[in-house]
Amino acid sequence: MTQTELSEIWGELLDLDPATIPRDTSFLRLGGDSVLAVRMSALVRKRLAVELALSDVTVEITLDGLADLVAWRAESGGAARALPVEVERRPDPLAPFPLMSLQQGYFVGQHDGWELSYDSAHFYGDVGLTGVDGEEAPEALADALQRLALHQPALRARVTPEGAQHVLPPDAPGAIPEPQIHDLRKAEEQEIEDVLAGVRHEMSTTGPNPMSGPGLDVRLSLLPGGRARLHTAMNLLTLDGWSATLLNRELLALAADWNAVLAPLEIDFGDYVTALGRLRDTEPWTADRDWWRDRLRNAPTPPALPLRADPRDVRPTLMGTRETHLSPERWEALRGRCAAHDVTPSAAMLTAFGVALARWAGHRRMLLNSLQLNRLPLHPDIHRVIGAFASTMLLPVDLPEGRTFAELARGVHRDLTDSASHNLVSGVEVSRELARDRGTTRPVGPVVFQSTLGMDAAVGAAHTESAGPLGDVDFADFHHQLRTPQVALEVRFYELRDRMAVVFSLVEELFESDQVDAAFADLVALVESLADGPGWDLVPELPMTSDAPESTALTLARLPESADAPASGPPADELEQQICDLWEELLGVPVLDRAAGFFTLGGDSLLAVRALARLARHTGAVPTVREFLDAPTVAGLAAAVRARAEAPAL
Amino acid sequence: MIGVLGGAGTVGRVVVDRLAGRYELRVGGRDLERAAAVCPTETARPVRVDLHDPESLAAFCDGCEVVVNCAGPSYQVLDLVARAAAAAGAHYVDAAGDFAALEALRGEPVVDLGESVSVFSAGLMPGLSGLLPRLLATRPLTRLDCYVGGAARIGELSAVDALLTRGPGFGTPLVGRRGKETMPLAPLQKVALPGFRGKVHAWPFLSAEMDALATELQVGELRNYTVYVTESIPRALAEAWADGGPLERHVPAVVAAAEDDLAATGPYYTLLFQAVPRAPASPGPRRLTLRTPDSYALSGVVAAIAAEEILHGRVKPGAHLAADVLDPAAVLDRLSGDPLVTDVELL
Numbered sequence: 001m002t003q004t005e006l007s008e009i010w011g012e013l014l015d016l017d018p019a020t021i022p023r024d025t026s027f028l029r030l031g032g033d034s035v036l037a038v039r040m041s042a043l044v045r046k047r048l049a050v051e052l053a054l055s056d057v058t059v060e061i062t063l064d065g066l067a068d069l070v071a072w073r074a075e076s077g078g079a080a081r082a083l084p085v086e087v088e089r090r091p092d093p094l095a096p097f098p099l100m101s102l103q104q105g106y107f108v109g110q111h112d113g114w115e116l117s118y119d120s121a122h123f124y125g126d127v128g129l130t131g132v133d134g135e136e137a138p139e140a141l142a143d144a145l146q147r148l149a150l151h152q153p154a155l156r157a158r159v160t161p162e163g164a165q166h167v168l169p170p171d172a173p174g175a176i177p178e179p180q181i182h183d184l185r186k187a188e189e190q191e192i193e194d195v196l197a198g199v200r201h202e203m204s205t206t207g208p209n210p211m212s213g214p215g216l217d218v219r220l221s222l223l224p225g226g227r228a229r230l231h232t233a234m235n236l237l238t239l240d241g242w243s244a245t246l247l248n249r250e251l252l253a254l255a256a257d258w259n260a261v262l263a264p265l266e267i268d269f270g271d272y273v274t275a276l277g278r279l280r281d282t283e284p285w286t287a288d289r290d291w292w293r294d295r296l297r298n299a300p301t302p303p304a305l306p307l308r309a310d311p312r313d314v315r316p317t318l319m320g321t322r323e324t325h326l327s328p329e330r331w332e333a334l335r336g337r338c339a340a341h342d343v344t345p346s347a348a349m350l351t352a353f354g355v356a357l358a359r360w361a362g363h364r365r366m367l368l369n370s371l372q373l374n375r376l377p378l379h380p381d382i383h384r385v386i387g388a389f390a391s392t393m394l395l396p397v398d399l400p401e402g403r404t405f406a407e408l409a410r411g412v413h414r415d416l417t418d419s420a421s422h423n424l425v426s427g428v429e430v431s432r433e434l435a436r437d438r439g440t441t442r443p444v445g446p447v448v449f450q451s452t453l454g455m456d457a458a459v460g461a462a463h464t465e466s467a468g469p470l471g472d473v474d475f476a477d478f479h480h481q482l483r484t485p486q487v488a489l490e491v492r493f494y495e496l497r498d499r500m501a502v503v504f505s506l507v508e509e510l511f512e513s514d515q516v517d518a519a520f521a522d523l524v525a526l527v528e529s530l531a532d533g534p535g536w537d538l539v540p541e542l543p544m545t546s547d548a549p550e551s552t553a554l555t556l557a558r559l560p561e562s563a564d565a566p567a568s569g570p571p572a573d574e575l576e577q578q579i580c581d582l583w584e585e586l587l588g589v590p591v592l593d594r595a596a597g598f599f600t601l602g603g604d605s606l607l608a609v610r611a612l613a614r615l616a617r618h619t620g621a622v623p624t625v626r627e628f629l630d631a632p633t634v635a636g637l638a639a640a641v642r643a644r645a646e647a648p649a650l
Numbered sequence: 651m652i653g654v655l656g657g658a659g660t661v662g663r664v665v666v667d668r669l670a671g672r673y674e675l676r677v678g679g680r681d682l683e684r685a686a687a688v689c690p691t692e693t694a695r696p697v698r699v700d701l702h703d704p705e706s707l708a709a710f711c712d713g714c715e716v717v718v719n720c721a722g723p724s725y726q727v728l729d730l731v732a733r734a735a736a737a738a739g740a741h742y743v744d745a746a747g748d749f750a751a752l753e754a755l756r757g758e759p760v761v762d763l764g765e766s767v768s769v770f771s772a773g774l775m776p777g778l779s780g781l782l783p784r785l786l787a788t789r790p791l792t793r794l795d796c797y798v799g800g801a802a803r804i805g806e807l808s809a810v811d812a813l814l815t816r817g818p819g820f821g822t823p824l825v826g827r828r829g830k831e832t833m834p835l836a837p838l839q840k841v842a843l844p845g846f847r848g849k850v851h852a853w854p855f856l857s858a859e860m861d862a863l864a865t866e867l868q869v870g871e872l873r874n875y876t877v878y879v880t881e882s883i884p885r886a887l888a889e890a891w892a893d894g895g896p897l898e899r900h901v902p903a904v905v906a907a908a909e910d911d912l913a914a915t916g917p918y919y920t921l922l923f924q925a926v927p928r929a930p931a932s933p934g935p936r937r938l939t940l941r942t943p944d945s946y947a948l949s950g951v952v953a954a955i956a957a958e959e960i961l962h963g964r965v966k967p968g969a970h971l972a973a974d975v976l977d978p979a980a981v982l983d984r985l986s987g988d989p990l991v992t993d994v995e996l997l
Contacts, residue, residue, distance in 0.1 A: 568844065569997045570937040574930035589841045590795060590852075590873075592924050592937070600842065 002048060003067050009043045010063060021063060028059035029339045033454035034346065034420060035374060037061075042377030044070060058417050059344055084282050087267050087275040087379045093153065096166040097270045098277065099237075099606065101428035103388050106237045107163050108605040109485030110211070111625050115312045115443070116507055117485035121236040122207030123244055126200065128477030129228040129470055136469035137228065138181045141220055144254035149176045151250070152386040153268045157238045159210045161613075163606045165238070167270065177214035182221040196221060196229065203233045204481040205317050210238045216247075226471065236484065240390035241452060242373040247386060256468040267379050269387025275378055279424060288424040292394075295419075296434055299396050302368070302447055303361035304548035304557035307510050311446065311488060311559065312630075319483055319490075320508035322520040326531060328498040334531035341406050341536060346451040347413035348530060349493045349502075351405065353449055354397040354412065355540045356523040360515065361557070363545040368395040369427065369445025371490075373452060376423070392427035393419055394434070394445055399542055405526075406536040436599055441629045442559040446488040453493055453500065488556060489516075491523070502527060566635035568595040575638045578618055583634070586611055594635040598628075608632070621645045651676055652957055653714035653740070655699065655731060656721030658684040660805065661745050661773070664950025664990070665718050669957065670694050678710050701730065711738035716957045718743045720950065723807045725814055729755035732768050732969075736761050741960045742768040745953035746811070748776055748820075748971075749858050755969050767965045772956040772972035773949030774798075776859040778921060778940070780973030781981060783863060785996065786925035788934040792870040793926040796860060797843055797852055799877030800919035802945045804908035809901040812883075813890055821857035826873040827864045832856060835873060837884070843877065845920040845939040845995075851878045859973065870928070879915045882907035918992075919945035937997045940982075942990050951991075955984050 004018070010027070011018035013036050021030065027037060041057040044050055044066075050073050061069070090097075099107055109117035133140075149155040153167040156175045160166070168175035182199065184192045199219060208217040215238035219231040234244055254260050279285050326334065338345045350368075358364045372391045375382045382389075395416070399408055431444045438444070466472050475497045482505045484490065489506040504520050529535030548557035571577040571594050580591040587601050598608060608625055615637075616622045621644035628637060652669055656662040657677035666677055666688050678699035679685035685696035699710040701721055707730075711717050717735040721727060724746035732755050735742040744751065747770035755761060755768060771777045779798050786794065804812065815821065825832040835854035842849055852875035864872040878884055886907035890900035921940045942948045956972055959965050965975050986994045 570924055577926060577930060588836070589838060590843065592795065592922075593844045596842070 002070055003063075005047055006044070006063060006066055006070065009040060009047065013040055013043075023063045023067075026060050026062055026342070027066075028342060028344065031335075031339070032059055033344045034059055034417070035452075035454045038374050038377050039383055042380050042382065045377060046380045058421075060342065084284060085275045085278045085378065087271050087382075089267060090271055090274055093268060093270065094167055094169060095270070096160070096164040097273050099159070099163055099165055100273060100276070100388060100391070101426040102390055102392060103159075103165070103237055104163065104604065104606040105428055106235075106388075106485065107159065108609055108625060110209070110237070111609050114486045114605075114629075115626065116314070116316065116446070116487065117626075118207075118317065118483045120207030120209055121484050122233055123236065123241070123480070123482050124200075124204045124207070124231070124233045125244075125478065125480035126203075126229045126231040127479075128474040129230055129467070129472065130226060130474060131471035132222065132226050132228040133469040133471070134183075134185055134222050134226070134228075137222065137471075138179070138220060140255045140258075140469040141179045141218070141230075141251075143258070144251050145179055145218060146176050147254050148247070148250055148262075151262050151265070152247075153270075154238055154243070154385070154387040155214065155216055155247075157210055157215060157269075157387075159215075159237055161211065163609060165210075165270075167268070174213055177216045177218060180217075180219040182219065185222050185224050187224070192223060199231060200479065200481075203231055204483075207233050207483070208235050210235050215239055218251075220470075228471065230470070230473075236388065236390075238388050239386060240373060240388050241371070241450070242375075242383075242389065243386040245452070246384065252467040252470065252473065255470045256466060258468075263384070265381050265385055267381055267385065269385055269389065272375070272378065272382065272385070272387065272389065276376070285424045288422040289429075291422045292425055292430045293433070295396070296394065296430065299394070299434065300365040300367050300398070301548045301557040302445065303357045303366040304363060304551070304555035305357070305361050305447070305489070305511065306515065307554045307556060308512055309509055310554060311443070311507070311510060314507060314509040316507045316509055318481065319487075319505045320516075321481070322504040322506075322516065324502050324520075324524050325496065326500040326502070326527065330528065330531040331495075331498065331500040333533075334500065334527070337530060337533060337536065341409065343406075343409045343413040344416075345453040345500075346493070347416050348409050349451055349453070349527070350395070350397070350416065350449050351399075351409040351412040352523055352526045352530065353491050354399055355405070355408070355526060355542065356519050357447065358399055358542050359522060360519045361548065361555070362543045363548050364399045364401070364542050365546050366397055366447075366548070366557075367445060368397055369393075369431070369448045370395050371448060371450040372423065372427070373450075374420070374423070391423070392431070392445070392448075393423060394427050394430055395419065395449065398546075399540075401542060401544075402539060404537050404539050405530070408540070409536075432599070432604060440559075440561060441599075441632060442561070443486045443488075446486060446556055448484075448487050448490040450490060451493040453495060566595050566631075566633055566639075568593055570594065571634060573638070575619070575641060576634050579615065579634050579637055582611060582614055582618075586614070591634065594638075595633055598632040598637075603632075615641070619645070651714050652961075653678060653710055653717040655679075655701070655710065655717060655719045657696075658688050659720055659722075660946040661950040661953065662718075662720035663688045664947045665720060665745070665954045665957075666690075666694060668951060668954035668988075673961075676710065676714060701727065704734070707731065707734045708737065711735050711740055714738065714740040716741040716743060716960055718745065718953050718957050719747070720745045720953065722746055723810050724748065724751060725811065727751070732770075733761060736763055736766060736768065739764075739766065741766050741957075743772050743953050743956045743960065743972075744770045745773045745777075745949050747771060752969060752971060763968060765967045767960045767967055767975075768969040769956055769960070769965065769972045769975060770970070771859070772953045772976075774919075774921075774945050774952060776857065777949065777952050777972050778981075778985075779857075780859040780863050780971065781976055781978050782921060782938055782940065783923045783925070784867070784973075784978045785938055785982060786923055786935055787867045787869075789932045790928040791867065791925045792928045794864070794867070794869045794872050795922075795924045796872075796874040797846070797877050797920070797922040798875070799850075799852075799879075800846070800945065801879045801911040801915045801917055802908065802919055803912060803917070804883075804905055806901050806905060808946075809904040809908075810897055812887065812904055813897045813900055815855075815857075816891065821855050821859075821861070823856075824854050825856045826854055826871065827856060827861060827869075828871045833871075838875065839881075843920075843922060844924075844937070845922045845941060846877060847879070847915050847918065851881050851884065852876070853878070853884050859971070863973070877920070879911045882910040917943050919943070919948070935996045937995070938982075939993070939995045940985065941992045941994075943992060944990060948990050951985065951988050952981070955981055 623640035675694035
């Protein structure tokens with residue numbers, strides 16, 4: 001009985017006939033990956049009422065192995081490390097709920113809290129449409145957007161100045177995002193070019209802001225000859241990358257068919273966040289936190305990439321891009337070779353990125369950050385819900401000398417699997433603790449790895465390519481732009497229909513352009529040699545040095561710390577006392593010393609925004625969050641306030 | 651002649667050490683050999699004495715100018731030795747003994763102390779804990795925070811005292827004082843406090859001593875915390891109180907909990923007082939920290955100081971708590987020079 005159901009689950013996830021699935025072949029070799037494995041455990045939980053530990057469900061598992069595991073878990077009354085929470089519908093779906101930790105980061109970024117931050121953290125993309133019905137398309141799009149906003153409450157989300165979020169009722173003014181139409185069907189070529197460039201520039205540099213309106217901005221430029229461009233900008237505060245994929249699919253599916261109905265969702269993002277809140281401080285949660293503490297005890301530095309400017313001193317408005325696509329044939333070959341080497345494509349790409357970085361930085365051990373779009377398998381619907389679920393995970397990468405790429409990749413794959421099975425604690429919190437331990441206010445993970453390879457399969461139905469009055473989507477004609485705070489360099493691997501995209505997003509002001517070009521070319525060449533085969537058995541050339549060498553040159557590994565710590569002692573004056581009292585109220589701990597650090601006392605960046613807002617009520621002028629981070633002590637803040645007050649008005 | 655009762659104990663031997671050579675000492679204990687072992691010089695003479703034998707006790711007090719009592723447990727001793735000292739015309743210093751002991755002495759049968767002094771709570775806590783904050787009250791205060799604690803071995807007798815720190819005459823847990831009212835305070839878990847090592851746990855406890863101090867100094871708000879380096883002791887105490895039954899049964903758990911703490915950080919003890927003056931710009935100290943490796947031994951230093959202050963005629967006659975009659979600046983000055991005090995900061 002169980003065996004049949006497990007076969008059915010695999011059949012569904014892998015798009016195979018359940019009857020033909022071999023029982024002794026790994027999930028990975030059958031085309032599965034870690035994203036699908038998480039979904040598998042959610043389905044097992046739902047259909048068989050058996051809780052699998054996150055560490056149990058690896059891509060190496062076979063159907064027989066899974067059957068044994070399920071039988072054993074069922075017998076022993078659940079997993080050793082089951083998730084002790086259920087997602088439940090909240091009684092009031094419009095009630096406010098807290099920001100997730102990564103959302104907090106974006107929120108603080110929007111307040112100019114971080115170095116390398118922007119007015120909005122957002123993703124912008126536009127894609128070409130052909131065969132568009134210019135008369136019907138605007139209404140079809142507006143209608144689809146409205147139906148989608150009813151289906152997915154996160155499209156009606158707002159973030160309050162205090163740093164909480166809530167969903168507006170559908171009939172609230174401005175709740176439903178409305179598309180803007182640029183009708184250029186009768187325009188001249190030059191005008192079209194100018195308008196499109198203008199829209200692109202505007203939407204790339206000014207993202208929609210859920211603090212004042214919808215977190216989503218959709219526009220349609222109608223062009224001559226039945227062509228059009230669909231522009232979408234999404235604020236990362238309310239929508240993550242996974243949601244972007246969902247949104248595109250569902251929007252096009254609804255636009256294609258006036259009568260289309262999406263499968264109803266039993267839960268929403270707020271339900272998930274509320275459930276996660278209950279997870280905190282449970283035994284499995286503290287076990288994960290302790291695991292990370294242990295793992296990061298001797299964590300390496302970020303890669304020592306040479307810089308031409310201190311990240312603190314640059315004010316970027318846009319991130320630069322390098323991009324290439326792997327042909328469908330090569331991408332398929334790469335997938336096959338990854339499976340043959342028992343590693344996921346994500347693990348292989350992380351290894352390749354690590355090799356390219358090691359050559360660029362001159363050392364082999366480094367701390368990377370990763371954006372995690374996985375959602376905890378708390379509910380089978382979770383993968384179809386739009387929201388800002390994303391989290392981060394720190395990835396210490398170590399590439400020992402003298403190993404073939406295949407051996408390196410297997411090591412990275414093991415580490416990744418191990419880390420992913422301890423994902424109850426967000427990497428944002430882990431980073432915070434690491435920064436606290438290192439006594440730094442500089443970003444601990446400014447180099448980011450992101451892979452959504454395999455996500456398409458996890459979301460379910462394939463991309464709609466024909467969208468009714470909106471015509472056909474040409475994914476080959478796709479332009480995009482990302483802005484995320486606290487990131488110096490981010491690599492992204494994702495599937496674009498049947499191709500694999502490799503993209504660098506980076507703050508150009510920080511790096512020598514030719515070095516970026518060289519590193520990107522190095523990475524692409526490595527990925528291609530992996531797709532073609534020979535790359536696996538070669539020993540990649542790597543630097544002799546393990547850890548980032550001490551040097552006086554400015555690199556990402558060693559960024560200068562700010563001002564010296566102030567002298568310890570009781571608050572020296574009324575202002576310092578006022579700050580102590582305020583922090584004490586906010587943090588719930590005594591604040592007795594002028595050298596006490598806001599973050600050491602347990603504060604986080606979100607509370608920092610609040611602390612400054614409240615202090616402003618007393619003192620008028622307060623420094624920005626970014627200035628505060630340079631000297632986050634009682635005395636440091638008092639000095640910054642005084643400096644503000646004394647500065648001549650501009 | 652100064653008589654030191656319980657002179658071979660943890661507290662008593664420090665009293666003997668600090669006074670020996672400068673005064674004639676009579677060192678009393680149940681066990682003559684143990685008392686003899688702590689007598690370093692010709693001027694200190696060991697004496698066998700049984701607290702609960704009135705004749706033996708009277709004989710011990712006879713001829714003493716001051717009797718310093720370090721024998722416990724104080725909830726049993728109460729005013730027993732104080733009365734014997736008074737009967738012999740001697741001044742009296744009790745290194746422990748609190749309100750209950752003082753009230754007992756003031757009760758029936760009435761004792762006429764004449765020109766004699768009788769001070770209780772001449773130890774660390776209560777004692778220094780009620781005395782030293784006065785150094786910060788050079789001007790009206792809106793707030794006074796007191797954090798006292800650390801990691802120290804707890805003997806069986808002290809465990810009993812710890813288990814008794816509840817109820818009328820001792821104090822109220824989980825509150826502080828605002829004006830004339832109490833206000834609820836939450837325990838602080840894993841907080842960093844100046845003068846303490848790493849992260850500590852602080853349990854609000856409005857002791858009778860601190861309550862009286864708040865009234866006397868007219869402090870707007872008073873928060874008093876007992877600080878532990880782990881949660882072992884508060885947990886052991888809470889379990890004992892929840893369980894009820896005879897105190898003795900819970901002693902081993904409290905003793906073991908203190909061992910846990912010692913294992914965690916090694917022995918240290920901190921007194922931290924911090925004040926917020928009513929007039930923000932007013933000059934004067936805001937923080938006092940004092941650290942010692944051994945809180946029991948430091949009680950002995952305080953008792954010895956109290957005895958000398960009395961001998962020098964700097965304490966007014968009558969029955970008092972030490973904190974109410976000792977001169978805080980003089981005591982701090984003496985403490986600063988003592989080897990048991992690792993550092994003192996008045997900022």
